Amino acid sequence: MPTKTLTADTAAPVSLGIDASTDVGYRVLSYSGSLGGGTLRVHTQVDGGDIVPVPNSKLVIGDVDTKGDVKQQLIFSSAGNVFISLTGATAPNCKVSVQ
Structure with a gap:
């Protein structure tokens, strides 16, 4: 399972x-730790194409489920190579995994 530790915006x-x-x-993309108030997003790139965001594939600290728990994972479907980005963060420290 590929993982990356992010300690700053990408x-x-x-x-x-x-x-x-x-x-x-x-x-499935999941993270543990702190996003530092930023937005974590999945992107993909098909052969010969640009890197583009996957629709409905953002996680922000304010996202909660129906029980009020912070959402720390999402399911996505796409094609091409998987990329992630973290933007708008202040002092993040999170481990991101995709499986």
């Missing part, structure tokens, strides 16, 4: 070195 999306598509049809 200047550009960071590659996780894996393909978004899987036999089950989806991947």
Whole structure:
């Protein structure tokens, strides 16, 4: 399972070195630690294409589930290489994983 530890905003999306598509049809992004008030987002890049955000693939500290717990994972479906970005953060320290 690829992981990255983020301690600052990313200047550009960071590659996780894996393909978004899987036999089950989806991947899961999760994080632990603090986003530092920033926005964590999934991006993908198909062969020869640009790196683009995956729709509905953002996590921010204010996102909570129906029980009021902070959302720390999301499921996404896409194709191409997986990238992540963290923007708008102040002193983040989070470990991000995709499986």
